Amino acid sequence: MPIYTVNDQSIHVWEEGASDKQVALLIHGWSSSWFAMSPLFPILSRYRCLAVDLPGYGQSPKGDDPVSIVAYTDLLADLLRQVTDQPAVLIGHSMGGMISLTMSLRHPELIERMVLICPTISGRLSMFINMFLGPLVVLERVPFADRVTSLIETRIWRITDRVMKPASYAERSAISSEAHERIKADVRRPGQGQIRAECYRAMRENDLRGQLQKISHPSLYLWGMEDNTVPLRDASSVVAELPDADLRIIPNAGHWPHFEALVTTQRYVRAFLSTPIKLLKAQF
Template sequence: MTTTSQATTTFEKLFWNWKDYKIQYTVMGTGQPLVLIHGFGASIGHWKKNIPVLADAGYQVFAIDLLGFGGSDKAPIEYSVDLWVELLKDFWQEHIKHKAVFIGNSVGALISLTIAVEHPEITSGAVLINAAGGLSHRPNELNPPLRFVMGSFNKLVSHPITGKFVFNNIRRKSQIKRTLYQVYRDRNAVTDELVDMLYEPSCDEGAQKVFASILTAPPGDSPEELLPKVERPLLVIWGADDPWTPITGAKVYEQARENGKDIKIVPIPGAGHCPHDEVPDLVNPEIIDWVMGNW
């Protein structure tokens, strides 16, 4: 059953029941379907500069709050990339039913790549924006001192007492703004609206347990494992000044392209981890031109 909540200035928010959990999504426009998948801690609102533009270009644009984020339920379960892939596959089967381009940022990009590999029957291609290498860090990706620090931090996050203290400190608006200043090259793009978009869902009941579950979740398949199996075209967009997922991460996509995969790589100079929000006037045309050129 689908119900409608109060419309925002740019798009209305809808709700869908998945396995007895409330999932928030939006849809705008008509035409070939595009599915937008946010990154860790974000939500539909992170695509507000993209949804209307892509819809006006002649596409039916879906954006979804993954279970655990945004306006979707904060379920007390174990989270994983596989869980969200299943969610999106079921969403496609109920609401879309035509091959879609999956577009993701950060962890959302890893999910989009995983869908393209595991469910090519629902995917015509994928756009990966500053793609994460995993849902969490693999031990071999960290040097020994940092491996110890992260292991200790994850124990604090998971503990029923210290976990709440750590989470409440991380989700303070001032801390959110400091974190955004690290990953956005243009500080003017870090607005109060953006901070509120990240802060408000953290106040929902169960948000702290979701945070702990995701930080201690398995990383999922890496791009190195997935790319040899992908048979759909990919557009890889990368903010060149991203300190979280540096542009050196694009090398694995370059290697896959050299091995015959259909991959276009577009670096975005002067942008950080979320170029779709920071410099949408550069990112939106790249997506539109690539989709138009392929289908």
Template sequence: MPQRLLAPQDAPASVVEFEHGGATLIAETFGEGERTFILLHGIGMGRSVYLDIVRRLDGHGRVIAFDLPGFGEAPEPARTLTMERHADLVAAYLRDAGEGPVIVIGHSMGSQIAAELANRHPEVVAGVVLAGPTVNSAARSIRAQASYLLWDLIGERPIVLWRGAREYLRGGPHLIRKIRATVVHDAKRAYQRITHPTLVLRGETDPLAPITWCRDIVAAISDAELREIDGHGHSTLISDSGGAAEYIRRFADRI
């Protein structure tokens, strides 16, 4: 049975296990309000590492945080999901739950899924937040992505390292296969096809989402803006997410 996380200000939270097409995700809902955010985690992560951003969005709408198949508490699927299949699964959940249109917040790998969700199921999306969007076209290899991730972790807060290590262990023996699924995905094309209002976020020292790459993404989308968070790297939604939350709230208010 999936465990409930600590809800912001002890607000009611619900945890749902949802199966579709042979894969299972876990969705936990926090807060109340007419506006709904959904939060898609990065590679090797799960919903438990994003409690800071969930708390900071409290009072600005409901937040649905996911454990995608094979991550967090969600069971390992028989086959590793592509970014497209991840998006189809999230869309199936949103339709089944009567949710949408939502503001989808994707972090790292979650940005790739967010883009596919907006492109393949535009009716369930109101706006898109790409936080630390991967995979940079100049570094589409498992070795490059892994080395950048390790580089980014240097100097991180102990709580981030602990939570990240725990979730990577949960990711299990198929983690390399999952990373490969992000690398083979044509992220650049997916981002370029987005037609919804879009916010691109990056930490100023993020090696996985370099500034030139983020600028290219913004230039390709008709309604997009880029914001940088000083003093942060790739984990800007995990570690002290106040700056990111403020930009997300402003973005949500204008769409």
């Protein structure tokens, strides 16, 4: 698994596919890692897949600069310039969707098309998240409090474990216990409290409402019908600004439709990616 250095920042990448293929950049969400994008690998064999660990997550060290969605976006834009001279496919989940959309606004020349899975639009997240996890995340922003929470991390895990499933998955979710444990391990990664808190703030400060109509790249929006992390009101914002958006709502799925409803999600993504770009542009 290679590590790229971009502007003195090390970025750990899970990479698959030959170097001469078109790049598909896969961007995970909040409290996650490259693994969050792994269910899509089997249908991306035609691409050179780069699934990143954002700085501060997974095996990528946190950078020295303040965390912001724009900073993540510009860093990944420079990564794309380093690895390819052709427009790439962006596939973003949750906060990774917000980063993808921000790149579309700031660096449109780097992108061919986008797949956005439960993308954060307003940055406000759901009432459930804000009520149950928000106070803990805010506490983690304070350096001293972060040290205190590290000392009682096991007890905090018990709290987050109890609220994670209803926040993340549908009532009849088909996610496997193995996948849930791996996703939970990313949330539990030691020392991640500060970056988690900074990203919580960064998403709220990067509200994309009112800017979506500027996005011209063909895009597929996928949402779990029971998403209790990034609520469907954000999907409504997409439709309000992009009435012709290709938006698919997936039943029996929450915030992780690519794990919970894998076959349906793969079918939508495969159909979108296999459609010639000229036809997509004609439709959009």
